[in-house]
Amino acid sequence: MNRDGARKSAWQQQIKNFSSANNLTEIFDVAIVGGGITGVSTAFNLQKRGKSCILLEASNIGFGTTGGTTAHINDFFETTFDKAISDFGQENAELFKECGSEAVRIIESNVRENNIDCDFEKKTAHLFALDENQVKQLEDIVEGSHKVGHRMRYIDDISYPIPFLKAVEIPNQAQFHPIKYIKALCEIYLNSGGVIVENCVCESHDEKDSLIILTTSKGPVQARNVVYATHIPPGINRLHFMNAPYRSYAMAFTLNHDQYPNELGYDLEDPYHYYRTQYINGEQMLIAGGEDHKTGHAEDTGACFSKLENYVRTYFDVDKVAFSWSSQYFEPVDGFPYIGVLPGSEGKIFTATGFAGNGMTLGSIASRIISDLILTGSSKYEEIFSPARIKPIAGFTDFVKEQATVVVDFVKDKIFAERIGSLAEINGGEAKVIKYEGDNFAIYKETSGRMHLLKSTCPHAKCEVRWNSAEISWDCPCHGSRFNINGKMLTGPSVKGLTPVQEKEITEEDGI
Ligand SMILES: Cc1cc2nc3c(=O)[nH]c(=O)nc-3n(C[C@H](O)[C@H](O)[C@H](O)COP(=O)(O)OP(=O)(O)OC[C@H]3O[C@@H](n4cnc5c(N)ncnc54)[C@H](O)[C@@H]3O)c2cc1C
Missing domain, CATH: 2.102.10.10 (Rieske [2Fe-2S] iron-sulphur domain)
Structure with missing residues (x-):
């Protein structure tokens, strides 16, 4: 499997070619563009719920950021609940919290109901403050979390050999192998009649009466609804001015002992470091991430790996670096993702973007929101995540x-x-x-x-x-x-x- 970068991520060897059709003349209920976690989960969900779907991918399934993620599954977000309360109000912050737990349940039930072998494991997370400023930040995070009914508990010890001042544990998180997961969803989707076309770039769309005609590199595709699950929608759209592209770096290390931390880990540095473990080809590894910067804003991107490696070596007894890779994410200006009807469209084209570092959960909840919008015309999350929202206060300065x-x-x-x-x-x-x-x-x-x-x-x-x-x-x-x-x-x-x-x-x- 290929990825949109020259370096191999820890997940890359796990996928085959999926294209299942060359005849694109059928009129589909839904054309989904983009074969990452968002597109695959949406296609899987809609096909299961009775819609005829075609999934179009410019390269191969998993080519985008889903092939370069670190696949922590969290029900809390980079936009903290205290920030959500102050910018969007108590009720909307509670709904934001609800979407996190629902998303974790979506992934877990997909795995369990379909016996998907994707190294899915429920995990506790440790969130820790390294200095006094971070302690204040952590206290605000915990207070906001309690206000929306999300569980975080102060603890005295963490499973990371990193000196900290204050820490909390957060139960009910998870992790998985993202490519094994979407690969299994693709197989079930194909078996239930769904169509996948790889190496197919969607160039533009034309809305004609009740049909949308997509111009693609493999010819026109007609559908009653379209979902741009392309991480950011193609073409020129107001969403390009509401999301900023960032690059983040990840490395997988083997250690000189077998005391790998069992919990997911996060500090509160800016940018923060994130940690988990994973068996890859039978070998246990610590995967650490961080050193984020705005795309195109690092003179020497290679040096970001050296910084991350040096940081990890300060605290861990590293044996070797097994993988190092980087990938891109999109930061929304007001902190909430954009999921719903594509701005400027007539209501039958949908998109999902602005996931920041939470796309495993937000991509999964997007699959449910968009499916509900197509099937029933509404979703309880449609207003808070509306791509058409204008928030003059939250995010305006950003x-x-x-x-x-x-x-x-x-x-x-x-x-x-x-x-x-x-x-x-x-x-x-x-x-x-x-x-x-x-x-x-x-x-x-x-x-x-x-x-x-x-x-x-x-x-x-x-x-x-x-x-x-x-x-x-x-x-x-x-x-x-x-x-x-x-x-x-x-x-x-x-x-x-x-x-x-x-x-x-x-x-x-x-x-x-
Ligand atoms: C280093 C890093 C670590 C991360 N770690 C985590 C984490 O631990 N937990 C978490 O929740 N999130 C994490 N994220 C964020 C998360 O990985 C992403 O938000 C998520 O993978 C996005 O999935 P997606 O399906 O929306 O987009 P993508 O995976 O990028 O998929 C989009 C697909 O659309 C295709 N495409 C694009 N344009 C077209 C077109 N015109 N026609 C046809 N196809 C097209 C692309 O080829 C691509 O395959 C991380 C991000 C980074 C960068």
């Missing part, structure tokens, strides 16, 4: 900040490109953006000397891409579209790749 960052990125990139020196300065394994006769170019030179030349302007909203050395990709800092060294789209919202430049268009003889 919204302005994120918007400002986009503009600064754009201007800085232009200046940066002006300053770039000559092509000859690029060493093997390096990449640069240069300006040449009014155009910007993204150049990557392989260690063999072979050059890959692309126009560096992202086709989505015309921002300039930046090099990600850790995953060997060009990443757009504005909305998170990503491309490989040949320009192929790896991650939306773009639906097109970067334009390759014929080598003869730029040569060293041109003197750049």
Whole structure:
């Protein structure tokens, strides 16, 4: 199985090719675009509830962030309940809490009812404060949690060899192998008549009366409803300005002893570290994550792994690093995900985005919310997660900040490109953006000397891409579209790749 990055994640070996149809002429009840946890869970759920579904995936099932996650299953969120109360009110915060427990139950019942072998385990979590500021933060989190009826209990010891000042335990969390899970859901979905088409990029849609016609790289697909489960919807949409793309880093370590922590673990650093364990190929491993930054905002993405590794080695007796990978998530400006009708559509196109680091639960609850909206026309969560919501107080400052960052990125990139020196300065394994006769170019030179030349302007909203050395990709800092060294789209919202430049268009003889 492939992933949208050059590094192998701990989950990658577990999947086969799923495409089940080439004839796309049928009119489907629902076309689901995107084969991550959100799309697969939605297709599985709707097919089970009697709808005829087609699942379209640009690459392969699990290619996106679901193949690069760490798969903690939590009923509490990065948007803490105290923040939810202050920004959305007591009632909405309680509903937010309810959606967390419902999502955990959805995953657990899918696993148990279908005997899915995906290393699913119920877990307790330890959340710990490392300094006085974090202690205050933890106390606020616990107070907010109790106000919405969520259980957190102060404890004296944690199962992590990390000095802490205060800690709580949170029962009823879980973990699993995300790819084994969605692979099993795909198999059941196929057996119940669902259709999967891989290597099929959905480029646009056209709403005509009661039908939606999708233009895809494999021809038109017609459906009565469409679900964009693409992590962020493709094309240009207001949701691109309400979500900021971030990159997070994960590493799997073996230890020199067998005292692996049994609980899920989180500190309250900014960005925070997250921990769990997992057997991979029969070997127990500690998976640690962190070092998050806004996409395109780290000069040297490779250095993020060194920082994470050094941090983990400070506290754990590490034997070796078995896997290291990174992936992208979308941070919503007001802290709640966007799940429901796609803004600007006529009501039959749905989407789910803004999951931050909680997409296992939020992607799972999205599958239920969207299924309910399609089948019954309503969901108890439709208002709090509505993609059309406008919250003038919650998130407004963040919204302005994120918007400002986009503009600064754009201007800085232009200046940066002006300053770039000559092509000859690029060493093997390096990449640069240069300006040449009014155009910007993204150049990557392989260690063999072979050059890959692309126009560096992202086709989505015309921002300039930046090099990600850790995953060997060009990443757009504005909305998170990503491309490989040949320009192929790896991650939306773009639906097109970067334009390759014929080598003869730029040569060293041109003197750049
Ligand atoms: C390092 C890291 C660790 C994380 N750890 C956790 C965790 O422990 N717990 C947790 O709950 N969450 C975690 N998250 C977040 C979580 O992994 C994501 O929110 C979740 O995987 C998103 O799933 P998805 O199905 O919505 O999107 P994806 O998994 O990204 O799937 C979207 C799919 O859509 C396809 N696609 C895109 N555009 C098109 C198109 N135009 N046509 C056809 N197909 C298209 C893509 O190829 C992709 O396969 C983590 C995130 C990161 C980055």
